[in-house]
Amino acid sequence: MELIFWWLIPPAAVAAGLAGWAALRADRKANARRRPAAHADRLTRLPEYQAALRRHRRWLTVAAIACASLLASSVLAAARPVEISTIRPEQHNRDIVLCLDASGSMSSADAAVVDVFVRLAQDFKGERIGLTIFDSTAIQVFPLTDDYQYAQEQLTLARDAFDGKPGTSGFLDGTWSGRGSSLIGDGLASCLNSFPHGAGLAERQTANHAPRSRSVVLATDNFVSGQPIMTLKEAAGLAKDRAVRVYALNPGDLDYGTGADQPGAQLREAAELSGGAYYALDSAEAVPGIVEGVQETEATARQGAPRAVASDRPDLPLALALLSGLALAVAGWRLRP
Amino acid sequence: MTTLLQRVKSRMAIFAHRKARGMLDGEYGSVFRGRSLDFDDLRAYVPGDEVRDIDWKATARHGSPLIKRYVAVRRQTVLLITDTGRNMAAVAQGGETKKDIAVMALGVLGYLAHRHGDVVGLVSGDLVLTMTLPAKGGEAHLERLLRHVHSHASEDAARSSIEEQLEYVARTIKGRHLLFVVADEIAANPELDRLLHRLRVQHEILWLTIRDADLASAAEWYGVDDSSPLLSHLAQSPAVTAAYTRAAAERDAGRENMLRQAGITEGSVAGTHDVITALFALLERHRRAG
Numbered sequence: 001m002e003l004i005f006w007w008l009i010p011p012a013a014v015a016a017g018l019a020g021w022a023a024l025r026a027d028r029k030a031n032a033r034r035r036p037a038a039h040a041d042r043l044t045r046l047p048e049y050q051a052a053l054r055r056h057r058r059w060l061t062v063a064a065i066a067c068a069s070l071l072a073s074s075v076l077a078a079a080r081p082v083e084i085s086t087i088r089p090e091q092h093n094r095d096i097v098l099c100l101d102a103s104g105s106m107s108s109a110d111a112a113v114v115d116v117f118v119r120l121a122q123d124f125k126g127e128r129i130g131l132t133i134f135d136s137t138a139i140q141v142f143p144l145t146d147d148y149q150y151a152q153e154q155l156t157l158a159r160d161a162f163d164g165k166p167g168t169s170g171f172l173d174g175t176w177s178g179r180g181s182s183l184i185g186d187g188l189a190s191c192l193n194s195f196p197h198g199a200g201l202a203e204r205q206t207a208n209h210a211p212r213s214r215s216v217v218l219a220t221d222n223f224v225s226g227q228p229i230m231t232l233k234e235a236a237g238l239a240k241d242r243a244v245r246v247y248a249l250n251p252g253d254l255d256y257g258t259g260a261d262q263p264g265a266q267l268r269e270a271a272e273l274s275g276g277a278y279y280a281l282d283s284a285e286a287v288p289g290i291v292e293g294v295q296e297t298e299a300t301a302r303q304g305a306p307r308a309v310a311s312d313r314p315d316l317p318l319a320l321a322l323l324s325g326l327a328l329a330v331a332g333w334r335l336r337p
Numbered sequence: 338m339t340t341l342l343q344r345v346k347s348r349m350a351i352f353a354h355r356k357a358r359g360m361l362d363g364e365y366g367s368v369f370r371g372r373s374l375d376f377d378d379l380r381a382y383v384p385g386d387e388v389r390d391i392d393w394k395a396t397a398r399h400g401s402p403l404i405k406r407y408v409a410v411r412r413q414t415v416l417l418i419t420d421t422g423r424n425m426a427a428v429a430q431g432g433e434t435k436k437d438i439a440v441m442a443l444g445v446l447g448y449l450a451h452r453h454g455d456v457v458g459l460v461s462g463d464l465v466l467t468m469t470l471p472a473k474g475g476e477a478h479l480e481r482l483l484r485h486v487h488s489h490a491s492e493d494a495a496r497s498s499i500e501e502q503l504e505y506v507a508r509t510i511k512g513r514h515l516l517f518v519v520a521d522e523i524a525a526n527p528e529l530d531r532l533l534h535r536l537r538v539q540h541e542i543l544w545l546t547i548r549d550a551d552l553a554s555a556a557e558w559y560g561v562d563d564s565s566p567l568l569s570h571l572a573q574s575p576a577v578t579a580a581y582t583r584a585a586a587e588r589d590a591g592r593e594n595m596l597r598q599a600g601i602t603e604g605s606v607a608g609t610h611d612v613i614t615a616l617f618a619l620l621e622r623h624r625r626a627g
Contacts (some may be wrong), residue, residue: 031559031566038424038562040565042585053568
């Protein structure tokens with residue numbers, strides 16, 4: 001508990017002291033409007049008068065205490081008591097784009113990823129989420145949005161479609177144009193276009209508002225068939241330029257050996273180039289844990305610097321002042337001549 | 338500046354217009370038994386004269402009542418005893434300052450004594466100091482006595498204690514005098530009772546009580562003893578007023594009882610306007626009692 005205007009206390013104490021001195025000082029003119037009477041003990045010795053005098057004194061004491069307490073608590077409230085606490089503000093200014101390979105081999109992993117985000121979206125506060133699916137062409141299902149209800153609706157639709165529920169196949173329309181299948185580089189590049197263009201990371205950091213972190217959850221097995229416009233490596237370079245971290249989930253890591261040209265190794269290289277990470281999945285059940293891990297990594301990375309926050313706490317002194325005022329009013333009413 | 342004695346005289350003149358001054362003189366003369374047995378002459382009866390002084394034979398001859406006068410009337414000494422402590426600077430029941438009433442009462446009685454040819458002395462003072470002015474005749478002396486009382490009784494004086502003055506008289510005054518005590522509403526106490534009995538054996542005592550202010554009235558008061566204010570709004574509550582009235586009656590009854598048992602005639606006065614009637618009643622009562 002600290003006081004912002006602590007310098008108010010000494011002048012207030014001096015003023016209160018002066019007022020008390022003026023009030024308690026022997027006043028020579030106090031008896032000016034009174035008349036002298038002899039044998040005052042005729043009245044003052046009466047037990048009834050003494051009892052009335054005691055009551056009077058009691059209320060005077062109450063009034064004096066209430067007055068002092070009213071003054072003290074008002075001065076305390078005027079000095080602005082604050083509670084200073086250090087907080088590490090958790091920043092919820094993340095942008096996440098789900099970038100899902102819609103080729104048939106991926107549907108169970110996609111469904112798992114979407115399912116996780118349906119749940120996560122319930123707790124989002126300020127994060128933006130977007131969904132892009134791709135096969136030979138990329139379709140932006142919904143752009144980055146903080147309309148979580150809408151996002152959940154769309155994600156639920158996507159999950160149903162990936163699960164192959166009847167009547168949902170139309171969801172994936174437009175992802176196949178015949179130019180090939182699983183054009184990962186093109187898909188990732190399309191996903192990167194979901195982020196706002198223009199300002200780079202450095203520039204955004206100098207700007208007044210805090211930068212938003214950008215991440216892509218890329219679910220793919222990196223089995224490319226066809227001729228993509230951009231290779232995966234080029235797309236990863238683009239991601240690095242745009243300060244987007246790519247977290248790659250590969251449900252079918254079927255690399256032979258450790259050659260750098262294997263699909264899994266390529267994907268790992270791309271993800272790590274952008275500053276993200278690569279996860280090979282053994283089954284779709286592992287997806288929730290991994291995605292939540294990614295979320296936490298992002299969250300800790302985005303925690304702000306510790307800040308001292310001063311919050312006003314005038315309630316106690318003001319409540320005391322109110323009570324003192326009430327007591328003073330009652331005492332004044334009792335003391336009226 | 339009008340002298341204090343002139344004020345007394347004019348007050349008595351007003352009373353005389355009511356054709357009663359002779360009565361007052363007669364009442365005074367009756368109180369004093371300081372007569373020799375040497376007959377001097379006769380004079381006309383004035384109301385208030387002792388009936389047994391009437392010369393019935395001469396009256397029968399003359400047709401109107403005549404009073405026997407004696408030569409070589411022994412000069413009596415009248416001793417005025419009053420309090421000049423700070424109580425006398427307080428307010429009386431009638432709203433005047435008590436010392437003004439005391440000066441008026443002392444002046445009237447002193448003037449009567451002067452006209453009767455008696456000498457008048459003064460014993461006055463407070464708790465700390467008792468002063469005495471020796472008995473002498475003459476208006477100038479009387480004026481001096483009154484001025485002494487008037488100037489000494491102030492709020493700067495010491496506390497009042499009429500016992501001190503009475504003690505002084507009992508200790509130092511020899512012979513039989515007429516004591517005229519002007520005091521206020523003192524409370525009866527055994528010591529004072531004893532002192533009064535002792536004085537009554539030696540002297541003739543007249544006692545005039547100046548009524549003190551009614552403390553349960555609506556005015557704001559402070560006590561002259563310690564200058565502490567009295568809280569009148571507390572005093573005016575019904576319970577306190579009732580208790581005050583009861584206590585005041587008890588106090589008065591106690592004092593009256595004490596004085597009566599000591600054989601002292603008491604009168605009381607609330608303001609200067611009723612000093613003469615009160616004195617007349619006092620003398621009358623004393624004559625009857627005596």
